[in-house]
Amino acid sequence: MTIMMEPVRVEDLKKREGTEIDFPINPGTNEEAALRFLASEPEFGWPPVKIAERTDINSNSITKTMQRLYEKDLVDRISGRYFINPDLEEEINGLLGDLHNAAQSQAHPEENRQTSAQSDNISDPFASENEIDDLLD
Numbered sequence: 270m271t272i273m274m275e276p277v278r279v280e281d282l283k284k285r286e287g288t289e290i291d292f293p294i295n296p297g298t299n300e301e302a303a304l305r306f307l308a309s310e311p312e313f314g315w316p317p318v319k320i321a322e323r324t325d326i327n328s329n330s331i332t333k334t335m336q337r338l339y340e341k342d343l344v345d346r347i348s349g350r351y352f353i354n355p356d357l358e359e360e361i362n363g364l365l366g367d368l369h370n371a372a373q374s375q376a377h378p379e380e381n382r383q384t385s386a387q388s389d390n391i392s393d394p395f396a397s398e399n400e401i402d403d404l405l406d
Contacts, residue, residue: 299330301368303324303335304361314351316350
């Protein structure tokens with residue numbers, strides 16, 4: 270499975286570079302579901318059983334899922350409760366958005382292709398700054 274990445278402004282990439290974290294999560298996995306849930310409730314630390322209930326992750330899988338997220342430094346753990354590190358909250362939310370966009374691109378590849386009728390009207394194969402702005406909005 271190849272993940273299609275969306276364009277990002279260079280200035281945003283440069284800002285991210287210093288704070289970027291490793292994000293080894295695939296779309297549609299238990300890890301993604303758990304991380305999305307924790308990102309939606311950043312003010313609380315959640316025990317695995319409650320995360321499983323809220324995300325429909327199998328109760329036999331949740332402990333291992335949370336341990337993997339913890340080992341990847343995507344979540345923190347205190348007293349058996351997991352939460353998003355407040356210092357990484359913005360970065361994780363941004364990366365979850367990128368992951369969502371990549372999953373959407375894979376789910377609907379026909380929307381990413383130009384038809385021959387569309388390509389007849391294109392004089393320049395490169396996107397203009399306005400077209401990129403439209404994509405990013």
